[in-house]
Amino acid sequence: MTHLPEKLLAGYRNFMSGRFQTETTRYRDLARDGQTPETLVIACCDSRSAPEIIFDAGPGELFVLRNVANLVPPYAPDGEYHSTSAALEFAVQALKVKNIVVMGHGRCGGIKAALDSDALPLSPGDFIGRWMSLLAPAAESVSSNTMMTAAERQTSLERISIRYSIANLRTFPCVKILEGKGRLTLHGAWFDISTGELWVMNSETGDFERPEAE
Amino acid sequence: MTHLPEKLLAGYRNFMSGRFQTETTRYRDLARDGQTPETLVIACCDSRSAPEIIFDAGPGELFVLRNVANLVPPYAPDGEYHSTSAALEFAVQALKVKNIVVMGHGRCGGIKAALDSDALPLSPGDFIGRWMSLLAPAAESVSSNTMMTAAERQTSLERISIRYSIANLRTFPCVKILEGKGRLTLHGAWFDISTGELWVMNSETGDFERPEAE
Amino acid sequence: MTHLPEKLLAGYRNFMSGRFQTETTRYRDLARDGQTPETLVIACCDSRSAPEIIFDAGPGELFVLRNVANLVPPYAPDGEYHSTSAALEFAVQALKVKNIVVMGHGRCGGIKAALDSDALPLSPGDFIGRWMSLLAPAAESVSSNTMMTAAERQTSLERISIRYSIANLRTFPCVKILEGKGRLTLHGAWFDISTGELWVMNSETGDFERPEAE
Amino acid sequence: MTHLPEKLLAGYRNFMSGRFQTETTRYRDLARDGQTPETLVIACCDSRSAPEIIFDAGPGELFVLRNVANLVPPYAPDGEYHSTSAALEFAVQALKVKNIVVMGHGRCGGIKAALDSDALPLSPGDFIGRWMSLLAPAAESVSSNTMMTAAERQTSLERISIRYSIANLRTFPCVKILEGKGRLTLHGAWFDISTGELWVMNSETGDFERPEAE
Numbered sequence: 001m002t003h004l005p006e007k008l009l010a011g012y013r014n015f016m017s018g019r020f021q022t023e024t025t026r027y028r029d030l031a032r033d034g035q036t037p038e039t040l041v042i043a044c045c046d047s048r049s050a051p052e053i054i055f056d057a058g059p060g061e062l063f064v065l066r067n068v069a070n071l072v073p074p075y076a077p078d079g080e081y082h083s084t085s086a087a088l089e090f091a092v093q094a095l096k097v098k099n100i101v102v103m104g105h106g107r108c109g110g111i112k113a114a115l116d117s118d119a120l121p122l123s124p125g126d127f128i129g130r131w132m133s134l135l136a137p138a139a140e141s142v143s144s145n146t147m148m149t150a151a152e153r154q155t156s157l158e159r160i161s162i163r164y165s166i167a168n169l170r171t172f173p174c175v176k177i178l179e180g181k182g183r184l185t186l187h188g189a190w191f192d193i194s195t196g197e198l199w200v201m202n203s204e205t206g207d208f209e210r211p212e213a214e
Numbered sequence: 215m216t217h218l219p220e221k222l223l224a225g226y227r228n229f230m231s232g233r234f235q236t237e238t239t240r241y242r243d244l245a246r247d248g249q250t251p252e253t254l255v256i257a258c259c260d261s262r263s264a265p266e267i268i269f270d271a272g273p274g275e276l277f278v279l280r281n282v283a284n285l286v287p288p289y290a291p292d293g294e295y296h297s298t299s300a301a302l303e304f305a306v307q308a309l310k311v312k313n314i315v316v317m318g319h320g321r322c323g324g325i326k327a328a329l330d331s332d333a334l335p336l337s338p339g340d341f342i343g344r345w346m347s348l349l350a351p352a353a354e355s356v357s358s359n360t361m362m363t364a365a366e367r368q369t370s371l372e373r374i375s376i377r378y379s380i381a382n383l384r385t386f387p388c389v390k391i392l393e394g395k396g397r398l399t400l401h402g403a404w405f406d407i408s409t410g411e412l413w414v415m416n417s418e419t420g421d422f423e424r425p426e427a428e
Numbered sequence: 429m430t431h432l433p434e435k436l437l438a439g440y441r442n443f444m445s446g447r448f449q450t451e452t453t454r455y456r457d458l459a460r461d462g463q464t465p466e467t468l469v470i471a472c473c474d475s476r477s478a479p480e481i482i483f484d485a486g487p488g489e490l491f492v493l494r495n496v497a498n499l500v501p502p503y504a505p506d507g508e509y510h511s512t513s514a515a516l517e518f519a520v521q522a523l524k525v526k527n528i529v530v531m532g533h534g535r536c537g538g539i540k541a542a543l544d545s546d547a548l549p550l551s552p553g554d555f556i557g558r559w560m561s562l563l564a565p566a567a568e569s570v571s572s573n574t575m576m577t578a579a580e581r582q583t584s585l586e587r588i589s590i591r592y593s594i595a596n597l598r599t600f601p602c603v604k605i606l607e608g609k610g611r612l613t614l615h616g617a618w619f620d621i622s623t624g625e626l627w628v629m630n631s632e633t634g635d636f637e638r639p640e641a642e
Numbered sequence: 643m644t645h646l647p648e649k650l651l652a653g654y655r656n657f658m659s660g661r662f663q664t665e666t667t668r669y670r671d672l673a674r675d676g677q678t679p680e681t682l683v684i685a686c687c688d689s690r691s692a693p694e695i696i697f698d699a700g701p702g703e704l705f706v707l708r709n710v711a712n713l714v715p716p717y718a719p720d721g722e723y724h725s726t727s728a729a730l731e732f733a734v735q736a737l738k739v740k741n742i743v744v745m746g747h748g749r750c751g752g753i754k755a756a757l758d759s760d761a762l763p764l765s766p767g768d769f770i771g772r773w774m775s776l777l778a779p780a781a782e783s784v785s786s787n788t789m790m791t792a793a794e795r796q797t798s799l800e801r802i803s804i805r806y807s808i809a810n811l812r813t814f815p816c817v818k819i820l821e822g823k824g825r826l827t828l829h830g831a832w833f834d835i836s837t838g839e840l841w842v843m844n845s846e847t848g849d850f851e852r853p854e855a856e
Contacts, residue, residue, distance in 0.1 A: 003414070003425075004315070004401055004403065004414050004425070005252070005253065005312075005313055005401075007252075007275075008253065008269050008271075008313075008315070009425055011268075011269035011270035011271055012268060012269055012270070012412050012425075014270040015267065015268055015269065015270045015410075016410055018270070019267065019270070020410040024410070027262070027407055027408065027410055028408050028409075030262050030407060031262070031320065031321055031406075031407040031408030032408070034321065034323075035260060035261045035262055035323075037261040038219070038221075039219065039222065045277050045278050045279050045301050045304070045305070046249060046277070047249045047251040047273065047274050047275060047276050047277045047278070048241070048244050048245070048249055048273045048274055050264070050265075050266040050271075050273075050276075050278065051264075052264040052266055052267055053229065053233065053266055053273070054225075054226060054229055055222050055225035055226055055229065056225035056226070056228040056229045056232070056233070057225055057264075059261065059262045059264075059267070059407075060261050060262055061221075061261060062261050062264075063259050063260070063261045064259055064261070064264065064280050065259050065280055065281065066278050066279055066280040066301075067279065067281070067297040067298075067300070067301055068297070068300050068301050068304055071297075073295065075339070077338060077339035077340075077341075079344065080294065080344065081287065081341075081344040081345045081347065081348060082297075082341055082344070082345070083281040083282070083285075083296075083297040083298050083345060084281075084297050085339065085341040086281070086282050086324075086341040086342045086344065086345035086346075087259050087280075087281055087282050088341070089336050089337050089339065089341040089342050090259070090282055090323065090324070090327075090336070090342050091259070093336035093337055094323065094327075094336055094342075095323075098219075099219055099222075101218070101222070106245065107245055107248065109248075109249075109304065109308065109309075110300075110304065113304075113308075122303050122304070122307035122308055123303050123307055123387070123388055124291060124387070125289070125291035125299065125303065125386075126291075127291075127295075127296055127299040127300040127302070127303040128300045128303050128304050128308075130293065130294065130295040130296070130300065131295045131296070131297060131299075131300035132300075133295065134295060172339075173337070173338070174337055187218055187219075189218065192245075193241055193244060193245040193273075194241065194242055194245030194246070195241075196229075196230055196234040196238070196241055198226050200217070200218050211217075211218065211223055211226075352575050355572070355573045355574075355575050356573065356575075358569070358572075359569045359570065359573060359584075360569075361565075361566050361569050361570075361588045361591075361592075362584060362588065363633055363634045363635050364633075365633060365635045366584065366587070366635065370573075370576060370580065370584070373580070374575045374576065377575075378575075409638075419577055419578075419579060420577045421577050421579045421580065424623075431842070431853075432743070432829055432831065432842050432853065433680070433681065433740075433741050433829075435680075435703075436681065436697045436699075436741075436743070437853055439696075439697035439698035439699055440696060440697055440698070440840050440853075442698040443695065443696055443697065443698045443838075444838055446698070447695065447698070448838040452838070455690070455835055455836065455837075455838055456836055458689075458690050458835060459690070459748065459749055459834075459835040459836030460836070462749065462751075463688060463689045463690055463751075465689035466647070466649075467647065467650065473705050473706055473707050473729050473732070473733070474677060474705070475677045475679040475701065475702050475703060475704050475705045475706070476669070476672050476673070476677055476701045476702055478692070478693075478694040478699075478701075478704075478706065479692075480692040480694055480695055481657065481661065481694055481701070482653075482654060482657055483650050483653035483654055483657065484653035484654070484656040484657045484660070484661070485653055485692075487689065487690045487692075487695070487835075488689050488690055489649075489689060490689050490692075491687050491688070491689045492687055492689070492692065492708050493687050493708055493709065494706050494707055494708040494729075495707065495709070495725040495726075495728070495729055496725070496728050496729050496732055499725075501723065503767070505766060505767035505768075505769075507772065508722065508772065509715065509769075509772040509773045509775065509776060510725075510769055510772070510773070511709040511710070511713075511724075511725040511726050511773060512709075512725050513767065513769040513773075514709070514710050514752075514769040514770045514772065514773035514774075515687050515708075515709055515710050516769070517764050517765050517767065517769040517770050518687070518710055518751065518752065518755075518764070518770050519687070521764035521765055522751065522755075522764055522770075523751075526647075527647055527650075529646070529650070534673065535673055535676070537676075537677075537732065537736065537737075538728075538732065541732075541736075550731050550732070550735035550736055551731050551735055551815070551816055552719060552815070553717070553719035553727065553731065553814075554719075555719075555723075555724055555727040555728040555730070555731040556728045556731050556732050556736075558721065558722065558723040558724070558728065559723045559724070559725060559728035560728075561723065562723060600767075601765070601766070602765055615646055617646065620673075621669055621672060621673040621701075622669065622670055622673030622674070623669075623670075624657075624658055624662040624666070624669055626654050628645070628646050639645075639646070639651055639654075
């Protein structure tokens with residue numbers, strides 16, 4: 001039989017002898033009483049941008065959906081199963097979170113794939129191609145701009161995609177209604193892996209600014 | 215304009231003054247060289263079971279997909295966009311991860327919804343209902359056993375769903391092939407929020423055992 | 429003539445030179461005054477789960493009934509002789525025990541036989557088959573779930589059978605009445621031979637939990 | 643919810659920190675490989691005569707059936723469920739034990755009830771009365787002997803009952819056959835709670851003698 005990679009087991013032991021020891025009660029209470037996170041974070045699968053690390057969050061604080069390029073498809077009650085919509089519905093309707101943060105990041109492989117479609121498909125199913133096609137119009141508008149450098153186009157689409165996901169969030173009736181009632185707030189954020197900087201989206205202008213600069 | 219919740223900003227400042235300081239170089243290198251995680255973890259969105267925390271993982275170590283109930287739908291190259299399949303394709307084909315860990319956990323709200331369909335739908339779209347319908351046959355087989363307690367049925371379905379997702383992973387040609395060549399290994403794990411125990415799936419029997427008890 | 433197996437005689441000598449020496453007075457008093465155990469333990473005949481060992485009990489402490497799979501048949505004043513009912517009546521009516529503990533265990537051969545009726549009958553009398561038929565409905569409900577592993581089905585039935593025996597205990601008027609008066613308490617426990625863990629039944633939910641985890 | 647009596651939990655903790663520590667491997671092996679006890683002990687439920695204590699037996703050594711007065715009813719393939727016959731069948735047919743020891747003891751409450759029927763019934767079901775009625779003829783023959791003291795009658799019936807159970811064991815075809823082939827040996831023993839003496843039955847004469855006196 002196979003075993004978990006030793007690195008993971010070693011990490012788990014660190015967790016048990018370290019963090020779990022200091023938060024034993026918290027975990028037990030969360031198990032008994034259930035979770036009541038106030039925030040849903042929609043982030044990328046990228047191994048360099050874990051929300052709990054970047055926000056130094058403890059157990060029970062963040063309900064986290066992670067997919068490639070932190071995308072939110074538009075509302076589509078077509079009877080198909082939609083992973084992202086299901087998580088959104090659960091967070092908003094069942095857990096009644098007060099905030100939704102769409103957090104993108106620099107050097108996103110998914111965004112890169114959207115800009116460099118030559119690299120696709122990775123497999124006959126072309127699942128990445130299909131998934132990133134949600135950003136096709138935006139990707140095209142950016143790709144066509146040869147005045148921007150490759151890095152600028154990448155960062156540009158990363159931020160456009162965050163605004164796009166936030167716009168799609170508002171196509172979900174429950175989100176639209178609750179936001180209108182002031183019971184739900186939508187946020188955008190972009191994490192710079194290289195510098196550790198977190199850029200926060202200005203909800204009025206859509207621009208990304210650094211909190212410490214506010 | 216709105217701002218990120220103060221709690222998140224405070225957490226971010228802790229990250230910057232703490233962990234990021236000690237791993238500045240690591241982040242910079244990961245930004246310059248790109249990520250090369252060896253493991254894809256497919257976990258639940260639950261706020262109490264963050265993979266990076268449970269495995270005490272640092273930046274660049276885990277590529278993490280998170281959806282409700284850590285489900286992997288079967289291979290379906292139907293031209294639709296599939297969030298989970300896209301992340302799987304990216305991890306296996308582009309990042310060439312060596313391990314895939316499907317990590318479930320106790321008290322899973324998604325699993326609970328699958329066993330208690332009376333609570334659904336949460337919204338007209340019934341996204342959770344559609345998503346969990348992937349487990350319908352399994353849920354039925356468990357629900358019908360009234361001699362088990364509600365908690366026993368819940369735990370049972372949580373573990374069945376992990377084996378189900380692992381079986382579905384093998385319906386993806388790339389996974390099947392690479393596993394056959396010994397270049398990719400599939401793992402199952404179940405985290406007990408209340409006790410912090412991590413139960414690892416025995417790949418031969420499908421049973422969940424505690425590493426320390428092996 | 430035959431003699432007791434040497435191993436048993438050697439063990440007896442150890443008892444006489446060891447434990448008996450330190451508890452000589454206790455044995456003498458128990459002989460003179462009679463036994464007044466406060467607990468009846470209904471356990472399995474299994475050679476790996478002796479109540480006196482697991483509970484480190486001394487002489488006079490536990491009144492112990494042991495049959496295959498620690499089963500308690502339902503109350504049946506039909507004039508037949510019932511080994512289990514007789515022991516129960518003696519413990520409750522004559523000894524007035526305050527607690528009854530139904531203790532099951534992992535890897536129970538009787539439970540295995542109930543789940544794998546192909547292995548039966550062992551003899552023309554099919555005594556095991558008849559005895560385990562008390563669990564037939566429960567066994568069927570578990571066997572039918574092919575999504576659970578063999579080990580999961582086994583553990584599930586082991587725990588269901590404990591709840592079943594406790595329910596049957598309450599069909600005995602004397603038990604029902606004394607429990608109602610708060611003079612008798614029923615308990616369930618499950619011993620994991622492999623790890624030595626004792627899981628105790630939560631009397632409200634019927635779930636089995638580890639004391640140290642409470 | 644109720645908890646196990648503290649005395650039992652304390653005893654269990656002693657077991658875990660003591661005996662289990664020194665026999666961890668043995669328990670694990672017994673769990674993995676299954677039990678292969680060489681001896682079936684049929685003993686009384688009495689709290690003062692635990693076979694594992696008297697024979698200082700470790701895990702996996704003794705398959706133990708315990709009922710009131712260590713009785714073995716005669717072979718009766720009548721389709722009813724017989725606790726004792728089931729355990730006997732399992733020990734002989736499935737576990738293939740080499741020895742069966744019927745162990746009685748002094749001051750047996752069941753035997754006392756058989757001699758003092760005035761004390762019965764204890765309950766409307768009169769389960770003890772029915773159970774001990776297996777010894778009715780023997781009890782009568784002893785009771786009628788007014789030349790013996792009450793204590794002598796008690797000891798006398800205790801020993802007669804052991805020979806009676808051994809005789810009944812031979813009414814089971816499997817026992818009869820295996821004993822004839824020399825693959826199964828039947829033994830009788832009587833434990834004196836007061837002195838700790840173990841009297842062993844002489845298989846030829848049926849007399850009880852003390853090993854150390856042989």
